[in-house]
Amino acid sequence: LAKTTQPISMDSYEGQEVNITCSHNNIATNDYITWYQQFPSQGPRFIIQGYKTKVTNEVASLFIPADRKSSTLSLPRVSLSDTAVYYCLVGGSNYQLIWGAGTKLIIKP
């Protein structure tokens, strides 16, 4: 069963690029990697999903190395409103969905 590990917290400043890495050593062949953002008193919100290499959308990029044992969420030019908890999710095989404990990102002015 895949287990995900992410840093508990990170700080950065407005306008900077932020990279959050998730480790998932036991990822299965059919598992996808998905990242969600959660604000206090709200449900998580989808950011980006990938299987391998690099995926980019209008808000983030996701980098996945060839061995797929880790993934890095990249947020370009963060703002104060990006302060939130970010979760890495590995799942797909046999209906298993494994969430990380979350990374609390604090953006400072």
Place this chain on the structure above:
Amino acid sequence: EAGVAQSPRYKIIEKRQSVAFWCNPISGHATLYWYQQILGQGPKLLIQFQNNGVVDDSQLPKDRFSAERLKGVDSTLKIQPAKLEDSAVYLCASSPGPPSTDTQYFGPGTRLTVL
């Protein structure tokens, strides 16, 4: 497009009492999920439905938790009897496509406090 609706938003009960949560997914979404999120932790999947059938309930404590999704739309999650450690936010999510791989859309959650 209306999002996932959940009710109630907050519930306080005493241990050994029963409680039920309701979820209305996004219209047309085939898959529905229930999660438990304890303060400071990531969501823990309890059960997944595809239409009105259960595809995975391996992490549902079946001695006290039950869930159903009648007619493949709304769903209810019940706890009977509640324990102190059940205090958490219960999140419902839905997705249009297959379980476990598709983007999930979450409701605001129900915060349960067991005294």
